[in-house]
Amino acid sequence: MTSSALAEARRLLEYPPTTDSGLWERAAVLLSRQALEASVERFWEQRSPDLQRANTRAQLLCLSEFMGGDTPVAGDATQLWNTLSRACHYDDDYLAPTAAEVAGWLERAERLCTIIDGR
Numbered sequence: 774m775t776s777s778a779l780a781e782a783r784r785l786l787e788y789p790p791t792t793d794s795g796l797w798e799r800a801a802v803l804l805s806r807q808a809l810e811a812s813v814e815r816f817w818e819q820r821s822p823d824l825q826r827a828n829t830r831a832q833l834l835c836l837s838e839f840m841g842g843d844t845p846v847a848g849d850a851t852q853l854w855n856t857l858s859r860a861c862h863y864d865d866d867y868l869a870p871t872a873a874e875v876a877g878w879l880e881r882a883e884r885l886c887t888i889i890d891g892r
Contacts, residue, residue, distance in 0.1 A: 778808040779886065782879050786872065798869045799861055805875075805882040806857035809850065812889040829854065840892055850885050853878065 782804035789797045813832050817824045820839050824832055833854060837847030857878060860870045870878075 776808075778804040778811065779879070779883055782808070782875075782882075786876055786879060789872070796869075798872065798875050799863070801875050802857050802860045802870060802878065805879050806854060806861060808886055809854055809857070809882050812886040813850070816889050816892060836889075846885065846888050849881065850889065853881050853885060857882070 782801040785797045785801040785804070810829055813829065813836065814825060816836070816839070817832060821835075824835060827835075833847065833851040836850060837844045840847055860874075860878070
């Protein structure tokens with residue numbers, strides 16, 4: 774799911790629909806978050822299947838310990854997941870994320886998924 778979700782998010786970013794102003798950005802953000810969650814889930818399948826029953830927030834908190842103390846990757850994954858989660862939600866008080874913001878988040882998600890999947 775990771776690569777297909779990221780590929781679809783990239784497609785939305787490169788060829789945004791002309792009729793759904795503001796929606797495609799959130800769709801790309803949601804796909805990026807789902808890809809990150811899928812990588813973390815696969816990580817726990819291999820390392821500690823019991824942690825799969827925990828929510829994503831708890832799984833991310835435990836990530837640095839199981840990654841051999843690679844705190845920057847685990848911290849970045851947690852920060853990105855929080856950012857993506859916040860950006861997925863529609864709120865009248867906040868604008869939809871810009872294409873540049875989505876592109877940056879997507880690049881970070883791709884990088885982090887590659888690192889997490891390689892562990």
